[in-house]
Amino acid sequence: MxxxxxxxxxxxxxxxxxxxxxxxxxxxxxxxxxxxxxxxxxxxxxxxxxxxxxxxxxxxxxxxxxxxxxxxxxxxxxxxxxxxxxxxxxxxxxxxxxxxxxxxxxxxxxxxxxxxxxxxxxxxxxxxxxxxxxxxxxxxxxxxxxxxxxxxxVAGGIPIVKTLKEGLAANRIDRLHGILNGTANFILTRMEETGARFADALAEAQQKGYAEADPSFDIDGIDSAHKTAILASLAFGTPPDMTALSIEGVRHVTDVDIAYARELGYRIRLLGIARREGARLDQRVHACLVEEGEALAKVRGAANAIEVHGNFAGPTMIEGLGAGAGPTASAVVADLIEIARGNRTSTFSLPAGALRPLEAVPAAERRGRFYVRLRVVDRIGVMADIAAGLRDGGVSVERLIQRGGAEPDSVHLILTTHETSEGAMDNVLARFRAIDAVLDEPLMLRIEPI
Ligand SMILES: NC(=O)c1ccc[n+]([C@@H]2O[C@H](COP(=O)([O-])OP(=O)(O)OC[C@H]3O[C@@H](n4cnc5c(N)ncnc54)[C@H](OP(=O)(O)O)[C@@H]3O)[C@@H](O)[C@H]2O)c1
Structure with a gap:
């Protein structure tokens, strides 16, 4: 043309x-x-x-x-x-x-x-x-x-697109992860601060104007997934591909999980993660446990933050306001100023014809440590059944907490594992589900090293 x-x-x-x-x-x-x-x-x-x-x-x-x-x-x-x-x-x-x-x-x-x-x-x-x-x-x-x-x-007023395309353009990016949805972060940190249940923290987010009447894109991880797919494209030279992401939100995180994570030295955050593993790319969004000393664990309320690891720059983190009229307008007008100046960088760091899909890391192969919450009947022998499930699934436990008071005649069992594969964890969860004393759907969250 x-x-x-x-x-x-x-x-x-x-x-x-x-x-x-x-x-x-x-x-x-x-x-x-x-x-x-x-x-x-x-x-x-x-x-x-x-x-x-x-x-x-x-x-x-x-x-x-x-x-x-x-x-x-x-x-x-x-x-x-x-x-x-x-x-x-x-x-x-x-x-x-x-x-x-x-x-x-x-x-x-x-x-x-x-x-x-x-x-x-x-x-x-x-x-x-x-x-x-x-x-x-x-x-x-x-x-x-x-x-x-x-x-x-991506992330409203935070200039992460420009950072990846220009500021870090000389780096091979190994991984990036971030808090990309302010509504979910507000809910999780509100639960942390006040002990509120998920539904009450969501209602407060809606009342403050952070969450839409239909909050599903925010709390089911879809909004974070959109942003992760875009960041992955900018960082790794792939076309954005929503089908390459595994997506879980925060609906299933309870006040019980927030409290136990704290006791274990963690905070729960909804993260968008894109990580290169050799020639493959792992892209996912999920709620996970982050060590309380990490910078992302300290990001509170409706803020967003993204950490990028470049092979020469090392880790770079930017935090700021991810939504709202002012921060978002700031980013839109920055783009207009770039255009007016005649600055012509490629749309996604590389020319569009050079973007190449990378093979996805299958979920079952992902390795890491895990947090599991079970509610079980309070009776003799249950712990032995749980231990057998772990043994037969080949997963070893790092810490185990058993505490009563969940509901009459039931207790919470909280465990964290040593490093294992997600496939092995799926196997263990299937064994837990088959135990008649396990009362609710077990919850598994990843402990994310960042
Ligand atoms: N809000 C934020 O903080 C934020 C942050 C980052 C990115 N974004 C993105 O920015 C975009 C706009 O978000 P927003 O919050 O400003 O949305 P919004 O307040 O709902 O405004 C949407 C606007 O689009 C107009 N519109 C809707 N359907 C239309 C149609 N079929 N034809 C013409 N106009 C139509 C509406 O017109 P009427 O006013 O006449 O109904 C309204 O003015 C979205 O892509 C959103 O994801 C928003």
Whole structure:
């Protein structure tokens, strides 16, 4: 596809940026909710600073959302309105389309395809879109000579995309892991601080506006998985692939687990993990036990944090606000400034055609230490049955706690294992389930060395 030179290709001298001599970078914004209004507020509040750093003003040429008459935090009456967001992808009117609608498919995907196919740049905060369609969209962007940017899609205001693509570009990344969902972290740390049950901590998160009315993407690990797939692509040169991830959330973590983990010297955190093992890649999201002295164990409330291990840089950790209008708008506008400056890095660290899938590490082969919680009938012989299950499954126990008071006539058995494989643990859990004195579904969490 041929592309005419646009004003985006010729950044102006910084001194001209606010003088009215420089043509602005014209953007169209689709979606005027939390993030869309935050972007408008930032572009207005920091207009001079943004123009100076972008070497040209950034001007909103058109906006679109579902309901034109909705009362919004920001008055959008002065901006040209498009009923159909696809009409924003007009090369005569804008240089960049900013998609802040959400959803992996539907209008967001249609808008991304239409924008990039027309050689216009595309900026989004939409992790689901990039995790599911990032490789296709990156190819489309390269063919059209356009930029595709998504700093806001991972960990809100934390500049982790830029860190991986640029700051750590000289490193071979061995592993990364992070707290990528503020809602889940708020719930887990609230349970830790107050002894609250999961349902009560979730209700508090909803009341404070951290969790949606339908919180399933946050607490079932899907949101963290979207972000992990994107980070893995940036770090390991693979196309983002949601099918390559094992995903578990935090719904099954109880106040009992939080208390026992503490007693054992751990905190429970929902982590997104991507780790290279030779030529294979292990990608997963799950609640796990992290030693209380680790930096990630100290990340509290709705914060996010990501630790990356580069072979020359060593460990690098960034912590900050992973969501909300301000932090997310900060990342969206940073992408716009990059585009205005004419900075053209590949979408995912490598050219789209060079991204290669890596073989996944089968779950059963993953090695590590594990935490198991059982509720069992309080009677003679049960411990012998549990010990036999462990012996027959070939798993050795590091620590065992037995404590009554769970329910009348039952006790909690909490054990941690020495290093073993996840396959061996599955085998042991199957043996536990077959013991009639085991009352509930056993819970197994990984003890994550980080
Ligand atoms: N909120 C955060 O803290 C945060 C953080 C990081 C990333 N993100 C991502 O940012 C994106 C936007 O999130 P948000 O929280 O701002 O969502 P939001 O508050 O629900 O806003 C969504 C906007 O999209 C519009 N919209 C919905 N369906 C549409 C359609 N079919 N056609 C046109 N417009 C449509 C809505 O229009 P109406 O207003 O007219 O209904 C609304 O303005 C999502 O991808 C999200 O994952 C959000």
């Amino acid at each position: 041929t592309r005419t030179a646009s004003p985006i290709d010729a950044p102006a001298a910084a001194g001209d940026a606010t003088s009215g001599k420089v043509k602005p970078l014209r953007i169209g914004i689709a979606g005027l909710g939390t993030v869309g209004c935050g972007v408008l507020e930032l572009l207005d509040g920091n207009a001079d600073l943004v123009a100076a750093r972008a070497a040209r003003p950034i001007a909103v040429a058109a906006v679109s959302a579902r309901d034109r008459h909705r009362q919004r935090r920001v008055d959008v009456g002065a901006f040209p309105w498009r009923d159909n967001p696809l009409d924003l992808a007009d090369p005569g009117a804008v240089h960049v389309v900013v998609e802040l609608i959400g959803g992996a498919d539907g209008p967001a995907l249609a808008l991304a395809r239409a924008t990039l196919a027309r050689g216009l740049c595309f900026v989004t905060a939409n992790k689901a879109l990039i995790a599911h369609h990032g490789a296709e969209l990156a190819l489309l962007a390269e063919r059209g000579g356009a930029a595709l940017r998504f700093e806001a899609a």
